[in-house]
Amino acid sequence: MRVMVLGGDGFCGWPSALHLSAHGHEVTIVDSLVRRRIDEELGVRSLTPIASTTERLRAWREVTGEGIGFVELDVARDYERLVGLLADLRPDAVVHFAEQRSAPFSMKSPRHKRYTVDNNINATHNLLAAMTEVGRDTHLVHLGTMGVYGYDSIPLDLPEGYLTVNYPDRHGDVHSAEVLYPTRPGSVYHLTKSLDQLLFQFYAQNDGVRVTDLHQGIVWGTQTEETARDPRLVNRFDYDGDYGTVLNRFVVEAAVGHPLTVHGTGGQTRAFISIRDSVRCVRLAVESGGRVSGRVRVMNQMTEVHRVIDLARMIQAETGAGIDLVDNPRAEADQNELQVRNDQLLGLGLEPTLLSTALLKDAVEVAHKHIDRVDPARIPCTSYWNRRRRSVSAVAA
Numbered sequence: 001m002r003v004m005v006l007g008g009d010g011f012c013g014w015p016s017a018l019h020l021s022a023h024g025h026e027v028t029i030v031d032s033l034v035r036r037r038i039d040e041e042l043g044v045r046s047l048t049p050i051a052s053t054t055e056r057l058r059a060w061r062e063v064t065g066e067g068i069g070f071v072e073l074d075v076a077r078d079y080e081r082l083v084g085l086l087a088d089l090r091p092d093a094v095v096h097f098a099e100q101r102s103a104p105f106s107m108k109s110p111r112h113k114r115y116t117v118d119n120n121i122n123a124t125h126n127l128l129a130a131m132t133e134v135g136r137d138t139h140l141v142h143l144g145t146m147g148v149y150g151y152d153s154i155p156l157d158l159p160e161g162y163l164t165v166n167y168p169d170r171h172g173d174v175h176s177a178e179v180l181y182p183t184r185p186g187s188v189y190h191l192t193k194s195l196d197q198l199l200f201q202f203y204a205q206n207d208g209v210r211v212t213d214l215h216q217g218i219v220w221g222t223q224t225e226e227t228a229r230d231p232r233l234v235n236r237f238d239y240d241g242d243y244g245t246v247l248n249r250f251v252v253e254a255a256v257g258h259p260l261t262v263h264g265t266g267g268q269t270r271a272f273i274s275i276r277d278s279v280r281c282v283r284l285a286v287e288s289g290g291r292v293s294g295r296v297r298v299m300n301q302m303t304e305v306h307r308v309i310d311l312a313r314m315i316q317a318e319t320g321a322g323i324d325l326v327d328n329p330r331a332e333a334d335q336n337e338l339q340v341r342n343d344q345l346l347g348l349g350l351e352p353t354l355l356s357t358a359l360l361k362d363a364v365e366v367a368h369k370h371i372d373r374v375d376p377a378r379i380p381c382t383s384y385w386n387r388r389r390r391s392v393s394a395v396a397a
């Protein structure tokens with residue numbers, strides 16, 4: 001298949017592009033490289049030394065003989081070029097990773113909130129409008145997040161995108177309807193992902209665009225089979241307070257002898273997936289096509305759930321690191337229960353790579369290897385949007 005990977009220079013996009021190429025697909029990466037500029041704005045760098053996009057692609061050609069195309073383009077701003085590209089390349093599928101994906105970054109200031117909304121909503125809407133304008137039956141695979149469901153403790157296993165509700169009509173007869181699961185975004189970033197869902201619903205219903213929305217859990221790990229083939233193909237590894245996701249941040253903290261910073265009580269239960277499974281899920285979604293049915297196919301892309309404190313204890317057991325319970329910067333429940341259905345990806349053949357001490361050990365070794373690149377001052381999360389609770393504790397003090 002011909003596949004365009006928007007955001008294909010990022011943490012999930014790069015290994016997914018390689019994985020698709022390794023499985024015989026003709027891949028073109030489209031990326032504005034804004035993520036590399038955000039590193040400069042924040043004064044941080046990936047734990048792993050990532051090569052330039054050109055060098056990465058040269059390495060892939062040398063190692064495999066396969067070419068991957070690259071177009072530098074801002075999907076949120078350059079609509080006309082996007083239309084031209086879709087018309088020229090005529091992709092069978094477009095995988096859309098091209099969004100600002102950090103919740104703390106989205107909450108730093110009004111400027112960051114506005115940037116996140118502007119970038120993410122325009123990127124998604126430009127893509128949908130451009131696909132409709134070009135008029136080919138291209139399949140859109142979007143990377144969404146489990147975070148749109150919110151983290152209330154609910155007495156059901158989270159369904160895949162839709163909820164069946166029963167309601168009485170004006171005569172008292174009970175009817176049933178399927179609705180998008182009500183969203184409870186916990187940050188402006190999550191809000192954009194919730195709004196994305198409405199854009200997809202509209203274009204699927206109105207224009208018959210084939211859409212698969214993957215509600216992904218928190219990704220852990222760095223390398224995949226493909227990125228490990230040459231040092232120039234190494235994937236990025238974010239450990240800083242804005243972009244470092246919880247497990248990867250713990251791994252780096254353990255490597256530098258920093259206590260593991262658990263937000264709040266650590267009672268938050270979250271869904272996780274390894275980067276190795278993430279790239280497989282993207283390929284399974286692309287290859288399985290989706291239907292033209294006026295309905296978005298939503299799949300929960302996660303393989304296991306863990307309480308944050310349990311993850312910290314696993315790493316502590318492996319490394320001897322201390323645990324520090326710090327104020328939670330996020331406005332979220334101290335603890336929650338979570339069970340999630342992921343039948344669709346399992347049905348497509350996903351065989352989950354579950355967290356194990358061996359894998360954690362590997363991850364800590366990667367962190368040790370690049371320990372000289374770690375800036376411990378960048379580890380704590382300095383974005384803080386739990387203002388209500390902070391003012392209550394300030395009054396109490």
Ligand code: NAD
Nearest residue numbers: 007009010011012032033034035074075076098101143219
């Ligand atoms: P990332 O920031 O590493 O990569 C995003 C890429 O998109 C970057 O290369 C960036 O330059 C590019 N980009 C952003 N805006 C663009 C635009 N307007 N035009 C062109 N390129 C643009 O993020 P990631 O971790 O790879 O996440 C990718 C997607 O997966 C995101 O949409 C995110 O919501 C979703 N996701 C990630 C995780 C995770 O744990 N990393 C979890 C759940 C969902």
